[in-house]
Amino acid sequence: MQFMLLFSRQGKLRLQKWFSAYPDRVKKKTTRELITLVLQRKPKMCSFLEWKDLKIVYKRYASLYFCCAIENDDNELLTLEVIHRYVELLDKYFGSVCELDIIFNFEKAYFMLDEFLLGGEVQESSKKNVLKAIAAQDLLQEEETPQGFFEDHGLG
């Protein structure tokens, strides 16, 4: 996988993960192009599209679009399930995840993605194991956190 983008129905980018080195300029241009491209598509349309020399696999969950760019010989059906598994992980962790969870707890969303995908490949497909790793992190955080951090942080 080359990169993964999460954006809202209004076209706001919520999370970006690049598995190869791209210059900032290219990242911005790519993001813009893909958001427009995907948002234009109708609900019944196929979730796969060809874009430059990559394939785009996307799926909408509530108000968020999850969009992955994969190489031409990658398996797009399974990429769709990579997206789904990530959504399941977020959902399990946040409990009925919504867009705001990802906005305000973006760091968790990133940490979770790192446990699940690394270097663009699936590292750990077991939901239990990924959540266990995150729980271990949370435990450390709790031990280290001075009171009030969460509230402070939650308010941005």
Next chain:
Amino acid sequence: MICLHGHIVFSPSTGDKTLDGYQKKKYVCKLLFIFLLGHDIDFGHMEAVNLLSSNKYTEKQIGYLFISVLVGASSDLMKLVIQSIKNDLVSRNPIHINLALHCMANVGSKEMADYVGGDIPKLLTSGETIDSVKQSAGLTLLRLQRSSPEMIPLGEWTSRIIHLLNDQHMGVVTSATSLIEALVRKNPDEYKSCVSLAVSRLSRIVTASYTDLQDYTYYFVPAPWLSVKLLRLLQNYPPPEDPSVRTRLTECLETILNKAQEPPKSKKVQHSNAKNAVLFEAINLIIHMDSDPNLLVRACNQLGQFLQHKETNLRSHNYALISDAMWPMESWRLFKGQTERDVSVRQRAVDLLYAMCDRSNAEEIVGEMLEYLESADYSIREEMVLKVAILAEKYAVDYTWYVDVILNLIRIAGDYVSEEFQLLHSKYHLCSPNTRGLLLSTYIKFINLFPEIKTSIQEILGSDNNLRNPDVELQQRCIEYLQLSTVASPDVLATVLEEMPPFPERESSILAKLKKKKPTATAEGGEEKEKEPRTIPQAQVNNAEPSAPVPLQAVNNTAPAGNAGGAAIDLLGLDTAPAPAAPAASSGLGFLVDVFGDQPATNGVDDDALTAGAEENFKKFFCKQNGVLFENDLLQIGIKAEYRQNLARVGVFFGNKTTFQFTNFTSNLVLADSSKSALSVQPKAVDPVVDGGAQVQQLFNIECIDSFSDAPLLKISFSYSGQVQKLNLKLPVIISKFLEPAEMNSEAFFTRWKALSQPEQECQKIFKAQFPQDTEQVKQKVLGFGLSILQGIDPNPDNFVSSAILHTRNQQVGCLVRLEPNKQMQMYRLTIRSTKPEISKALGDLLETQF
């Protein structure tokens, strides 16, 4: 904080540089947040790097996140980052090691590979490393290998890396397989021994029951990600040389193919996606190995089956997958190479080729088909000719090519063309002048399409009968066409006689012919269709015996005694089903036909009664726009609708499923008295004749003027085999179709909700669930109904809160909806509020039927 030209410039709030770790973390975290909101951040990097050396995990973690997301590989700070990584990699705390590894895998620069990459292989293969670190190390190594392949020599580690395929921990294997595949691509020989390990791992997965692998089973599919990775790894090698490994691999692939035939263990799309992902990768491997004809044939059959899959989404995925991989050509070549005895498999291959044809490969595929046509089995030849003609017609970018193809077609199978032409012309003198005019136009087009019958056509055009015809129109056509055919060059002819630009949903006449040959999509035995029983639809039975419902079986039983004799008994024998279906094949059943034929075609009382099943099908359209509205043995009626604000465009498609014509075909939309002032309908006329196997479209442009509660009635009538058939269906044009979803925040929602507090403005329904209360399904229905789904308004996440605007010409009405499922009781409570009581009620009545 200062905003300067859109860039945000700010510094830690304390002003001096003595921030403690916690403050730094907060600062860096805020910067990240601002960046993710879409602003440029080009400062604060140093603070982030400082966090890396903190001994507090959370501070370190945020620091690394900042580096991964914001700092490019080319940053000046990278040296400091690498130093921190180096320190963390030797940490005793595995969770710190993982942070460093994740950062390397995310940034993946050459410099990193150079300075710290050398430590990774040891970490990956050491017996002391814990599983989660191994997993991360494997993929970090992969990322570093990609960015700088030469930096990290792996020679001494090769064998240990390969043996990770045997690891106890599935996660480690998952990660290692990706790494090994990348290494294999560069150096297949060195890693050759991974084949047998990969095969045995794969074998253990595919033979595992879905409980064996516990959390690695994904929607009843055992370890789909690992399976796909292993199957891809094996695609780097030829079939295994060792016979036992080879047998084991064949068994694996067979098991995967067998599983594809099993009924699905779950209806969820995740199950079928994961299962098919593995299946497709297995088929890829089979085609890559190209060694076992048995497996190849099965793979091809499987692909063929997918092409006929009912679910469009999956089918389109399959199309995409198959055409991407160029499998049809591959498998086609394999097919040509081997002598496939089974005609139906050959047919499949041709079907596949035909289905896969698009603009980019049309030339190649048509070429292949023409070549195959010469040696093709007679039973599939005619169909192949049609297919080639369709493809050539559809994808003719270049006229020279098109003409060449058609010429070739005529050379190989040309006898069909001229025979058919003679047959057509033999009826010419029986036709009315209007029809003759059309026929003449057809003939001149034939000259373009089939140049080899040019002379016979010119003879006809030049005959006295035509050239001196008393009908001026015919005479003029003949003279002009004759001149055109003699004067114009083939290129000019091709341009002049080019087909009209396509109408929407137009169907090629050849395609219709093809459909006629194969009335149903699923290939059945060739003779089957000739004697398919034709059940008389319920509607007609109603018409025949409205007042005295004599069981049809009884009528049937008296028939042979009356006059039909042996033939009727035969037919009964055919129709052993107890259902009251009257098989009315054309001959030998004179009596029965008379009984029905003599009945008055219309009958006042029952004329408006709905056809059986119409109500149920109608309800299926509340939450969708397209689908099948009605289907029986004779006719399929499909709907395709588009709505924009208060306007609707509804296409109704009538497909004749029989091989005979429907005549006197009419289809009218009748509005209930209550809806007459609320809807304005502009129907397009429909052709009174529907040929066997053909589909005709009728378009209705509808405007919603005011709210209404009764859907229009679609009355269809036609004659088939001398009998009048009548259908009364409800067209799914309902008030909710003119809803447009609206977004609003919680405050706006509650303000409006409270404003609509008069009792008659609210419609509340409490009802029992008719369908499983699956949140996702309910959500799809709510969205399909035309409502929005508003997040964060109802504290209970199971509840749905929606809003929409109803568009009519006279007014726009805002509607608020709340749907509360109660899973214990299997009940729903539905509350709708709008300014118009009748609209709240109408929407409530409609929505109530859907959950």
